[in-house]
Amino acid sequence: MSHFLFSLPASFETYQAFGNFMYEHHINGEMYELVDHIINEWMADFVSKKAEGAASTLDGYQWKDVFLPAGTTLRNVYKRKSYLAHVEGRDLRYEGRSVSPAQFVNAVGGSFRNAWRTLWVRYPNDSDWIPALTLRKKAENLRANKSQQEKIRASKST
Structure with a gap:
């Protein structure tokens, strides 16, 4: 050829x-x-x-206002030991089973603990761990800003 x-x-x-x-x-x-x-x-x-x-960007776990894309890792520290759960597809998985963040936290701690205050989140291809509560507050602020912008648009159109 x-x-x-x-x-x-x-x-x-x-x-x-x-x-x-x-x-x-x-x-x-x-x-x-x-x-x-x-x-x-x-x-x-x-x-x-x-x-x-x-x-794969369509896959992930929706935790209230916070979206955790597939590949995200959640870390739960209890008695100075780290426990990890992973977002696989549309599920949060810990020890081979599908769990909610609250179930993950309480499976490790054995009692009722607030998952937002306990968990740390690391997104795929990122090296930083972010407190879950920080992500929740950021999502709430975005929602509040969006709501405020919608109100402004509505008042301008009338």
């Missing part, structure tokens, strides 16, 4: 390292064939992950 070849921009170091890699690992064939294969695989993987990410 005949191919029309053209120059693909890459640093000289990358070109040289790629050639050395092919040589050291006894990869036979033309460099352009491997480059074609790698780029096509990368593009297909990129599109697949993008579609997967779009679909």
Whole structure:
């Protein structure tokens, strides 16, 4: 099969390292064939992950006014030990079963504790733990601001 070849921009170091890699690992064939294969695989993987990410944003757990997307982790600290629950799909899971935040907190503590005051939340791809109560207050403030804006719009239209 005949191919029309053209120059693909890459640093000289990358070109040289790629050639050395092919040589050291006894990869036979033309460099352009491997480059074609790698780029096509990368593009297909990129599109697949993008579609997967779009679909997964619909999944998550709605905890009153706070939405916890799939992949979110909740941490419950009790007697200096951390316990974790994870949002999987549309469920909050702890020890293999679906629970509410209150059930998670009380399963660990053995008594009635306020989940908003007890839990810490870490969103997917984030390294910071945020107190659940902070997220609740932020959601309440957003709702109050939205309500205020709606009132202003309504008064202007009359």
